[in-house]
Amino acid sequence: MTQIGVLLSGRGSNFLAIADTIERGEIPGARIAAVLSNVAGAPGIHAAQARGLHTATVESRGCKRAEHDAAMLERLRDAGVELVCLAGYMRLLSPGFVDAYPQKILNIHPSLLPAFPGLDAQRQALAYGVRVTGCTVHFVDKELDHGPIVLQRTVPVLDTDDEAALAARILEQEHLAYPEAIARVLSGRYHFAGRRYVLRDAPTMAAGGTH
Amino acid sequence: MTQIGVLLSGRGSNFLAIADTIERGEIPGARIAAVLSNVAGAPGIHAAQARGLHTATVESRGCKRAEHDAAMLERLRDAGVELVCLAGYMRLLSPGFVDAYPQKILNIHPSLLPAFPGLDAQRQALAYGVRVTGCTVHFVDKELDHGPIVLQRTVPVLDTDDEAALAARILEQEHLAYPEAIARVLSGRYHFAGRRYVLRDAPTMAAGGTH
Numbered sequence: 001m002t003q004i005g006v007l008l009s010g011r012g013s014n015f016l017a018i019a020d021t022i023e024r025g026e027i028p029g030a031r032i033a034a035v036l037s038n039v040a041g042a043p044g045i046h047a048a049q050a051r052g053l054h055t056a057t058v059e060s061r062g063c064k065r066a067e068h069d070a071a072m073l074e075r076l077r078d079a080g081v082e083l084v085c086l087a088g089y090m091r092l093l094s095p096g097f098v099d100a101y102p103q104k105i106l107n108i109h110p111s112l113l114p115a116f117p118g119l120d121a122q123r124q125a126l127a128y129g130v131r132v133t134g135c136t137v138h139f140v141d142k143e144l145d146h147g148p149i150v151l152q153r154t155v156p157v158l159d160t161d162d163e164a165a166l167a168a169r170i171l172e173q174e175h176l177a178y179p180e181a182i183a184r185v186l187s188g189r190y191h192f193a194g195r196r197y198v199l200r201d202a203p204t205m206a207a208g209g210t211h
Numbered sequence: 212m213t214q215i216g217v218l219l220s221g222r223g224s225n226f227l228a229i230a231d232t233i234e235r236g237e238i239p240g241a242r243i244a245a246v247l248s249n250v251a252g253a254p255g256i257h258a259a260q261a262r263g264l265h266t267a268t269v270e271s272r273g274c275k276r277a278e279h280d281a282a283m284l285e286r287l288r289d290a291g292v293e294l295v296c297l298a299g300y301m302r303l304l305s306p307g308f309v310d311a312y313p314q315k316i317l318n319i320h321p322s323l324l325p326a327f328p329g330l331d332a333q334r335q336a337l338a339y340g341v342r343v344t345g346c347t348v349h350f351v352d353k354e355l356d357h358g359p360i361v362l363q364r365t366v367p368v369l370d371t372d373d374e375a376a377l378a379a380r381i382l383e384q385e386h387l388a389y390p391e392a393i394a395r396v397l398s399g400r401y402h403f404a405g406r407r408y409v410l411r412d413a414p415t416m417a418a419g420g421t422h
Contacts, residue, residue, distance in 0.1 A: 112323060112326065112341070112343060113341075114326050114327075114339060114341075115323065115325050115326045116325075126407065127405065127406065128325060128360075128406060129359050129360050129405065129406035129407040129408060130323070130324070130325075130360060130363065131360055131362050131363040132323060132345070132363050132365055134343070148340050149339075149340050149341060149342055151342050152341065152342040152343050154343055154365050159407075159409035159410045194338065194340070195338065195339060195340035196337065196340040196370075197340060198370035199370045
């Protein structure tokens with residue numbers, strides 16, 4: 001069993017998608033050991049408590065990043081967390097945090113990275129005029145939205161899209177992508193080839209809806 | 212009828228895809244008025260001649276860019292060309308060329324721009340580790356691989372892909388994308404909204420295989 005720690009700052013819709021998928025038994029070997037927030041009163045924490053999950057809030061406001069990260073790490077270690085999933089966690093991780101979980105921290109970003117890193121990815125995509133965007137689940141390294149990619153799902157940009165409509169359709173795909181990415185990581189069947197995260201022994205692999 | 216000029220430097224597989232689609236009557240209002248090469252002996256020119264198309268070669272080797280572009284422009288104007296399609300034309304256009312055909316020059320690039328501009332886009336995609344890439348038909352402006360996007364098609368990156376295998380699958384999609392993009396431009400139904408190239412009067416638009 002792999003102990004998962006979820007970090008969130010808001011409603012945590014991706015956390016809920018992950019928790020639902022685990023409850024349905026669709027991520028073999030996964031258990032949510034802790035749900036942590038850096039914001040007091042985050043709705044995602046209430047939802048986690050309602051599901052009987054272990055939660056904690058370590059307020060980051062007015063706290064130095066290194067000190068806050070150390071406090072978060074202590075909670076994660078106390079809960080035996082082995083894999084950290086950022087789910088709308090609106091705070092950059094310190095290098096020390098990344099070093100504490102090497103290639104064991106996942107994040108999801110609402111674009112097809114490396115396009116449109118950083119804030120307001122959906123707005124960036126509309127402003128650029130791309131016809132397709134999507135979401136990316138990736139390992140976290142010390143650069144913003146940069147680590148190796150676990151999987152991506154595509155979303156067409158419609159002529160009528162505004163930022164809210166596009167963001168909503170991307171979010172639907174995020175809720176599919178994140179659980180599938182966790183299952184991929186926990187399967188033990190993938191390894192790194194340079195930056196590529198690929199099946200260990202795959203002479204051929206069929207194309208699927210998820211890429 | 213819109214007179215199209217194709218510029219190529221090699222075999223011109225995208226030119227052939229465009230010519231085939233026009234011959235099948237699937238790009239209403241399109242006619243290829245000239246096929247020009249900057250390289251002597253380009254196979255694409257022989258293929259164009261075999262189809263009875265008007266061709267010309269203006270060798271660029273040893274020729275200054277502005278002078279070469281002026282000579283190409285003269286051929287295009289003589290042939291009455293209204294829309295220029297770059298199809299493996301391995302030479303940067305001078306600002307004067309771009310100004311001569313404002314928003315009337317199309318190019319195709321083997322990635323989902325703005326990701327992986329420039330040379331070796333397929334190699335860049337594999338090195339980054341993306342799970343999906345594709346091709347982009349865009350208007351040419353004065354920056355490299357930067358103008359407004361007409362359409363994009365996606366291609367999954369398979370675990371077993373090397374550069375050649377990925378490039379071949381992207382090329383299949385290019386051959387669908389380029390004719391479809393020309394049809395979109397010639398339809399007269401699209402206009403610019405900032406950088407977005409969208410249907411003029413589309414209250415809603417269904418998602419399709421082409422984005």
